[in-house]
Amino acid sequence: MSPPKFNDWGLEGHIADAIDSMGWDEPTEIQLEAIPVARAGTDIVGQARTGSGKTAAFGIPIIESCKPSGKTQALVLCPTRELAVQVAEEIGALQGNKGLTIETVYGGTDIDKQAKLLDRGVDLIVGTPGRVIDMSKRGHIHLSEIGIFCLDEADRMLDMGFFPDVLWVVEKMTNRRQTMLFSATFPQEVLDASIEFTKDPFHVMSEDLEVEVPEIDQFAIKVGRLNKMWALGRIISNMGGEDQMLIFTNTKRMVDMLYERLERHGVKSSSLHGDMPQNRRERILERFRDKKSRIMVATDVAARGLDVDGITHVVNYDLPDETEVYVHRIGRTGRMGRSGQSWSFVGGTEMGLLDKIANTWGMSIPVVDAPELPEGGKEMAKLKDDWDEISDSFGMVKVKLSLGKGKASKLTLADWIQKEARIPEVAIGEINIGESESTVEVHMKKASYVIDVLKSREFNGISLQPSILN
Ligand code: ADP
Ligand code: MG
Numbered sequence: 170m171s172p173p174k175f176n177d178w179g180l181e182g183h184i185a186d187a188i189d190s191m192g193w194d195e196p197t198e199i200q201l202e203a204i205p206v207a208r209a210g211t212d213i214v215g216q217a218r219t220g221s222g223k224t225a226a227f228g229i230p231i232i233e234s235c236k237p238s239g240k241t242q243a244l245v246l247c248p249t250r251e252l253a254v255q256v257a258e259e260i261g262a263l264q265g266n267k268g269l270t271i272e273t274v275y276g277g278t279d280i281d282k283q284a285k286l287l288d289r290g291v292d293l294i295v296g297t298p299g300r301v302i303d304m305s306k307r308g309h310i311h312l313s314e315i316g317i318f319c320l321d322e323a324d325r326m327l328d329m330g331f332f333p334d335v336l337w338v339v340e341k342m343t344n345r346r347q348t349m350l351f352s353a354t355f356p357q358e359v360l361d362a363s364i365e366f367t368k369d370p371f372h373v374m375s376e377d378l379e380v381e382v383p384e385i386d387q388f389a390i391k392v393g394r395l396n397k398m399w400a401l402g403r404i405i406s407n408m409g410g411e412d413q414m415l416i417f418t419n420t421k422r423m424v425d426m427l428y429e430r431l432e433r434h435g436v437k438s439s440s441l442h443g444d445m446p447q448n449r450r451e452r453i454l455e456r457f458r459d460k461k462s463r464i465m466v467a468t469d470v471a472a473r474g475l476d477v478d479g480i481t482h483v484v485n486y487d488l489p490d491e492t493e494v495y496v497h498r499i500g501r502t503g504r505m506g507r508s509g510q511s512w513s514f515v516g517g518t519e520m521g522l523l524d525k526i527a528n529t530w531g532m533s534i535p536v537v538d539a540p541e542l543p544e545g546g547k548e549m550a551k552l553k554d555d556w557d558e559i560s561d562s563f564g565m566v567k568v569k570l571s572l573g574k575g576k577a578s579k580l581t582l583a584d585w586i587q588k589e590a591r592i593p594e595v596a597i598g599e600i601n602i603g604e605s606e607s608t609v610e611v612h613m614k615k616a617s618y619v620i621d622v623l624k625s626r627e628f629n630g631i632s633l634q635p636s637i638l639n
Contacts, residue, residue, distance in 0.1 A: 175195070183264060199373060207226070213351075216354070217353065234316070236292070243315060244296070256295050271294075271295065274304055276447075318339070319350075385502055385508075392515070392558070402549025405464070406549065412479075413460065424467060434549045437462065437463070440467065441466070472501070477501065488514065516558060560613040566638075586609065590622045598610030
């Protein structure tokens with residue numbers, strides 16, 4: 170049997186033409202399963218990995234159900250403004266010449282202007298809950314007219330942050346006849362919550378996994394705060410000319426700081442977080458999409474749903490606290506089957522969190538060394554001794570010496586080091602004398618000094634070749 174084509178469905182002409190001109194040939198899995206069911210008017214709970222074409226899976230049936238009439242017939246809610254813009258654009262492209270008026274409704278834009286646009290009549294609204302509620306209260310959106318309701322990134326829309334808002338909207342949509350929820354992940358709580366406002370929904374769930382993890386080469390580098398710039402520099406210097414990188418930090422402040430630091434190191438980037446004015450956010454994203462900027466530093470406003478084709482590298486400069494956020498972040502690369510890689514910076518105390526992330530989703534995230542500098546490359550930042558990272562909870566660092574059994578006793582070695590380096594007894598911890606090598610614990614405050622001293626002395630004619638054991 171030949172693979173199914175969009176043509177087989179007898180879609181409305183405008184949409185068929187639009188799909189043609191977009192160069193799409195075959196529907197994706199989720200589209201294949203969801204579109205026929207949605208066209209029949211059935212409620213849907215659809216789960217498929219990021220980048221699998223969920224927007225068109227609900228967009229196509231919504232467009233088919235709407236008429237250019239100026240009455241609002243469908244509402245799509247998204248968690249972020251950026252996503253609302255993107256979804257509206259995709260639906261706009263998919264409707265071809267059908268002539269539906271599609272309006273985005275989200276905060277941070279001029280309320281009066283928005284009200285005027287809405288009052289002129291719109292067929293389809295894509296928005297974020299806060300502003301949609303606001304405009305409904307002001308009488309510019311008539312929720313009771315709307316028949317089709319869709320939640321994109323439903324897991325986020327139904328978590329504690331948005332759930333009350335979504336319920337408010339749902340309750341006002343008294344003539345709602347179809348509800349669709351789409352998301353990359355459907356945790357049980359979200360499925361439970363969805364029961365409250367769907368009617369015998371058709372479930373499209375991929376495979377046995379609750380979430381599909383995109384096929385991305387994932388790596389972690391064990392590195393503390395002090396050396397994250399160094400590690401980032403190594404990854405950046407290995408990027409190809411066409412590559413694009415999205416770097417995530419956990420706070421807005423860190424976005425600004427990292428952006429400035431990159432600037433100081435001569436690396437051009439752009440930055441994105443929720444405190445920036447909306448029009449600036451859009452401009453920045455547009456430039457990134459157009460590949461006018463290669464590197465973008467962002468908070469999790471960019472973690473969900475954003476579809477930027479060219480992203481080849483995702484860096485978790487800060488590891489996210491929530492395992493789901495990790496999956497959303499790395500899903501920004503490897504879109505539509507393209508290859509992608511993700512790098513996560515993990516401090517010593519975060520190894521447990523990394524394990525948890527990997528285990529939750531059944532992924533392997535090997536801890537590797539930072540990539541080598543390419544031929545002729547230059548370090549972006551210097552690698553520093555990060556004592557906080559390599560010391561234990563008592564502040565002790567292990568120093569390796571090439572000194573084997575029979576050459577010294579623990580006591581003579583300790584005495585000798587104390588005397589040569591003139592350090593107090595408490596600065597030396599446990600000593601271990603092995604077959605050919607020994608280790609000595611030294612307090613981190615003295616470690617680099619002790620190493621320097623030992624490098625220039627001989628112990629009973631033996632050169633100790635001290636180095637830090639990481
Ligand atoms: P998701 O919401 O599942 O993360 P998107 O809807 O953002 O994914 O789609 C990802 C990309 O794939 C978009 O650029 C979209 O235009 C494109 N796309 C969607 N469906 C198809 C298709 N059937 N054939 C080719 N490209 C598609
Ligand atoms: Mg999406």
